[in-house]
Amino acid sequence: MAEIKFKLPNTIRVKLNTSCQYKCKFCHQEGDVESGDINHFELASALKFLKDDLEIKRVHFTGGEPTLYGDFINILENCKQNNLDCALTTNGQFDINKLPELIKAGLGSINFSLHAMDVYSFLKTQNFNGQIKEASAWANDCLQRTLQNIIIANTMLPTKVNCVVGSEFISSEEVLHFCIKNNLKLRLLNSLELGKEAVDNIERLIKKNDATMDGHEVTFLSSSHRLDYKIGSYEFGVKCIRSFYLQSICQDCDLRKQGKCLECFYGLRLEGSPLKVRLCLSKNEKPFVQSFDEFIKSKEYQEIKDIYNSVKNYLCHDAS
Numbered sequence: 651m652a653e654i655k656f657k658l659p660n661t662i663r664v665k666l667n668t669s670c671q672y673k674c675k676f677c678h679q680e681g682d683v684e685s686g687d688i689n690h691f692e693l694a695s696a697l698k699f700l701k702d703d704l705e706i707k708r709v710h711f712t713g714g715e716p717t718l719y720g721d722f723i724n725i726l727e728n729c730k731q732n733n734l735d736c737a738l739t740t741n742g743q744f745d746i747n748k749l750p751e752l753i754k755a756g757l758g759s760i761n762f763s764l765h766a767m768d769v770y771s772f773l774k775t776q777n778f779n780g781q782i783k784e785a786s787a788w789a790n791d792c793l794q795r796t797l798q799n800i801i802i803a804n805t806m807l808p809t810k811v812n813c814v815v816g817s818e819f820i821s822s823e824e825v826l827h828f829c830i831k832n833n834l835k836l837r838l839l840n841s842l843e844l845g846k847e848a849v850d851n852i853e854r855l856i857k858k859n860d861a862t863m864d865g866h867e868v869t870f871l872s873s874s875h876r877l878d879y880k881i882g883s884y885e886f887g888v889k890c891i892r893s894f895y896l897q898s899i900c901q902d903c904d905l906r907k908q909g910k911c912l913e914c915f916y917g918l919r920l921e922g923s924p925l926k927v928r929l930c931l932s933k934n935e936k937p938f939v940q941s942f943d944e945f946i947k948s949k950e951y952q953e954i955k956d957i958y959n960s961v962k963n964y965l966c967h968d969a970s
């Protein structure tokens with residue numbers, strides 16, 4: 651039987667920007683396509699507050715494409731000064747020559763989004779409806795740059811491939827085989843909007859490749875959990891969503907009652923200028939999104955702190 655591990659939620663997601671070279675059809679833009687660039691100065695003080703008050707240890711930068719954010723080096727340096735680990739999810743289109751500078755500034759690990767290995771499948775992820783011939787040179791260029799950057803990055807810092815599985819699993823299977831061949835860490839994720847269809851495709855992929863379950867990691871205070879699989883000696887993970895809700899925002903939620911909640915309560919996200927805290931992927935009004943200053947005085951934050959402290963005490967008790 652697979653071992654189950656529990657962990658405290660000590661990572662916060664920070665959405666730096668909304669701009670991106672891609673238009674992936676399953677991208678949820680962390681909830682809001684119009685949140686714009688984050689406020690660097692407000693972010694620095696918010697991270698310091700959350701580190702002290704909620705024991706945040708790690709910052710995961712997303713977007714948009716975070717490497718297009720102008721002040722990224724300064725943000726990384728600031729996190730490093732505060733002893734915060736930094737991770738990044740990228741589409742892989744950045745200039746790889748800049749990676750040493752990012753690492754020096756504080757980047758500790760990198761996740762590449764890779765959802766297809768061939769031009770046609772890649773263009774399908776971009777909802778491309780025009781002439782394939784016109785776009786194939788661009789798509790080929792994008793794919794080659796990402797693949798090359800993944801291989802180079804893997805020699806420089808902990809590197810992982812994120813692959814969203816959607817309405818078919820052939821593309822994801824090709825990504826899986828690329829990762830096996832290059833001994834790269836892989837995490838499969840289901841397209842949230844497709845719901846069960848995408849989850850079923852992950853299961854088909856697992857069965858077809860004779861993968862066996864090897865572990866299970868559950869994050870407290872979050873809907874996130876991960877199943878670990880093995881194919882021979884190769885290991886990969888599948889990120890899943892479980893039904894964890896925050897009572898203060900989810901109890902009366904119409905989407906939850908209609909079975910239309912995409913992600914349940916995943917965790918805290920920071921975004922925008924002035925700086926905001928996002929608690930829900932599907933709703934853009936208060937209290938689901940609120941200013942940082944309001945949030946830290948809110949009943950939602952109090953609920954999060956109360957759960958965090960009780961879970962922490964439980965884990966300490968469990969360990970002894």
Ligand code: SF4
Pocket residue numbers: 895896899900903904905906910911912913914915929930931932933938
């Ligand atoms: S849609 Fe948002 S508010 Fe509603 S249940 Fe899901 S996470 Fe909670």
